[in-house]
Amino acid sequence: MPQTPSQTVGPFFAYGLCPEQYAYDFTDLVDNQLVDPTTHPDPIMVVGKIYDGNNETIPDAMVELWQNDGEHKLFGRFGTGTDPENRFIFHTIKPKSVHGQAPFINVILFMRGQLIHSYTRLYFEDEGELNATDEVLNQVPEGRRKTLIAKKQGSVYELDIYMQGDRETVFFDL
Amino acid sequence: MSDKILNRFDPEYQPAKLYEGYKSTILRAPSKPLVVIKQSLSELTGPIFGDMNIKPLDHDLTKNSVKNGEPMGERMVVHGKVINEKGQPIPHTLIEIWQANAAGRYVHKVDKHDAPLDPNFVGAGRCMTDAEGNYHFYTIKPGAYPWGNHPNAWRPNHIHLSLFGPNITTRLVTQMYFEGDPLLAYDPIFKSVSPKAREFMLAKFDMERTEPFYALAYRFDIILKGPNATPFESL
Ligand SMILES: [Fe+2]
Numbered sequence: 064m065p066q067t068p069s070q071t072v073g074p075f076f077a078y079g080l081c082p083e084q085y086a087y088d089f090t091d092l093v094d095n096q097l098v099d100p101t102t103h104p105d106p107i108m109v110v111g112k113i114y115d116g117n118n119e120t121i122p123d124a125m126v127e128l129w130q131n132d133g134e135h136k137l138f139g140r141f142g143t144g145t146d147p148e149n150r151f152i153f154h155t156i157k158p159k160s161v162h163g164q165a166p167f168i169n170v171i172l173f174m175r176g177q178l179i180h181s182y183t184r185l186y187f188e189d190e191g192e193l194n195a196t197d198e199v200l201n202q203v204p205e206g207r208r209k210t211l212i213a214k215k216q217g218s219v220y221e222l223d224i225y226m227q228g229d230r231e232t233v234f235f236d237l
Numbered sequence: 238m239s240d241k242i243l244n245r246f247d248p249e250y251q252p253a254k255l256y257e258g259y260k261s262t263i264l265r266a267p268s269k270p271l272v273v274i275k276q277s278l279s280e281l282t283g284p285i286f287g288d289m290n291i292k293p294l295d296h297d298l299t300k301n302s303v304k305n306g307e308p309m310g311e312r313m314v315v316h317g318k319v320i321n322e323k324g325q326p327i328p329h330t331l332i333e334i335w336q337a338n339a340a341g342r343y344v345h346k347v348d349k350h351d352a353p354l355d356p357n358f359v360g361a362g363r364c365m366t367d368a369e370g371n372y373h374f375y376t377i378k379p380g381a382y383p384w385g386n387h388p389n390a391w392r393p394n395h396i397h398l399s400l401f402g403p404n405i406t407t408r409l410v411t412q413m414y415f416e417g418d419p420l421l422a423y424d425p426i427f428k429s430v431s432p433k434a435r436e437f438m439l440a441k442f443d444m445e446r447t448e449p450f451y452a453l454a455y456r457f458d459i460i461l462k463g464p465n466a467t468p469f470e471s472l
Contacts, residue, residue: 064322066250067437067460068430070412071259073397075345079335079361080399087344088302089361092290092333116264123347129405131279138284161278169279169405176261178252178429180410199274227268236245236271237280237406 069179074123076173081125081142097128097137097155108219109153109185113143113172116227124174126151128185132158132166157187165193165200167211172224181234185222186212203233243276243406244322244462250434258425260386276406283404286331288365296364298334298376308358310339310377313453315413316446318370319400321463326370332459333399334362334374341380350382375452381420393420393427402461413440413457 072080078087084094100106109128113121124143130136135156143149158166168185186194194200200208210232213220224232254266294301299308319327337343337360340352344359358377366372381391395412402408414421416439421427427435437460446454 064324064463065434065437065460066247066322066462067409067411068250068252068434069246069409070252070397070426070429070438071261072399072410075337075343075348076335076397078344078359079333079397082361085346087359087361089359090292092286092331092363093284116268121265127408129279129283131282133278136282136284158279164277167279171405171408173410174265176259176263176265177254178256178259178262178266178426179246179254180408181267182405199277202274203272226265231267231269234267234269234271236273237276 071175071178072125072173072180074175076125077142077144081140084142084145093138093140095139095141095151095153097130097139097153100154103156105156106154106218107157109155109168109213109222110150110219111213111222111224112148112150113174113224114226115176118228120149121174121226122149124151124172127171127173128153128155129169129171130155130158130167132161134159160193163193163196165190165197167199170224182237183224183232183234184211185220187220188212188215207231207233243404244465245273246462249431250437252429256425256429259429280406281404283401283408286365286401287329290331291363291365295362296374298336298358298360298362298374300375301362302359303357306357308338308355308377310355310358310380311453312375312451313378313455314373314375314446314448315396315440315455315457316371316373316443317457317459319366319372319402319459319461320370321402321407321461323463325463326366327402327461328366328368328370330366330403331401332364332366332372332374334364334376334396336360336376336379336396337382339377339380341382343382352380352382378453386425391420391423393418393424398459400459400461407461409459409461411459412438414438415455416441
């Protein structure tokens with residue numbers, strides 16, 4: 064059987080997919096708080112920018128995060144069009160290691176200029192040991208692994224995503 | 238939740254990442270090959286949305302943003318079935334919907350097209366499939382609109398749809414077009430997929446489901462990735 068083809072999310076997704084973030088008159092289904100940072104004991108922030116092939120920040124992308132470590136199943140969504148620096152910003156918690164693999168968050172990217180969404184992963188800088196033996200990270204050419212590992216500053220993890228170029232992020236076929 | 242290994246996106250039906258006719262892909266499409274990985278617990282699950290996430294008028298775009306009257310345009314019901322590649326229905330899955338109004342204008346603040354906004358139409362909605370995978374929503378037929386991709390470029394009439402399916406690997410954002418639209422022949426986004434794949438983005442007029450004195454009807458079935466017949470070889 065065929066698959067329905069993917070088509071771009073286009074430039075005008077915000078009022079349908081992230082309406083409250085962009086102040087449109089429609090209710091949000093989901094936002095960037097995978098957990099409530101004011102009540103959760105160990106919240107982290109995940110932030111970053113997305114760059115195009117000219118190294119310019121992409122202001123009209125939508126980022127989705129999904130994490131499931133067997134205990135917490137968390138989903139969030141945020142567009143890069145409202146932060147003054149066009150960052151994506153999420154409040155979540157660090158997932159646990161599953162089956163000895165390094166903890167990670169699934170990242171799904173949508174944007175004008177992408178006919179089909181891209182999947183990547185966010186790993187954590189302070190999980191050096193598990194990162195070194197992680198099955199998926201070890202499948203990635205060594206020189207490109209760092210494109211998946213978020214830098215830690217306090218409780219903030221930062222990972223910039225490059226669509227193209229020398230620093231091109233590793234994207235996965237799922 | 239499903240613990241089945243799912244098929245990959247099928248290049249016979251899916252667009253390539255880079256399609257130069259659609260100019261924005263040139264600086265935004267990943268250029269290096271994708272890394273094929275084994276699907277883990279996180280990939281084999283995904284967010285679950287329930288009826289509690291849906292408000293009573295979310296599935297009726299002709300009513301969910303009324304301010305002082307009915308929206309302008311041709312009222313229609315869009316319906317169909319969400320299935321996987323094996324033909325199995327996908328029950329209780331979320332469909333998010335957004336589109337231009339009858340004049341081809343989006344509510345989005347960045348849309349500068351010189352066409353009127355409709356005070357009674359936002360153009361956003363959502364619905365769930367039922368136990369058999371069937372869905373329907375009411376809306377107004379969207380208008381065509383110009384864009385800057387190439388000289389005198391027009392997008393054919395279309396509705397944007399976003400689906401989740403059983404897990405994050407079945408995620409799909411697509412556009413539903415209308416059978417017979419003359420603009421399809423000129424649209425690089427529609428033409429970014431193979432000719433045989435294009436018909437799976439076309440809604441068909443459905444006389445039987447029209448509602449007398451109320452709405453025209455279009456049928457649009459959606460096929461998500463399905464379980465793989467062969468076990469995934471360990472990498
Ligand atoms: Fe559109």
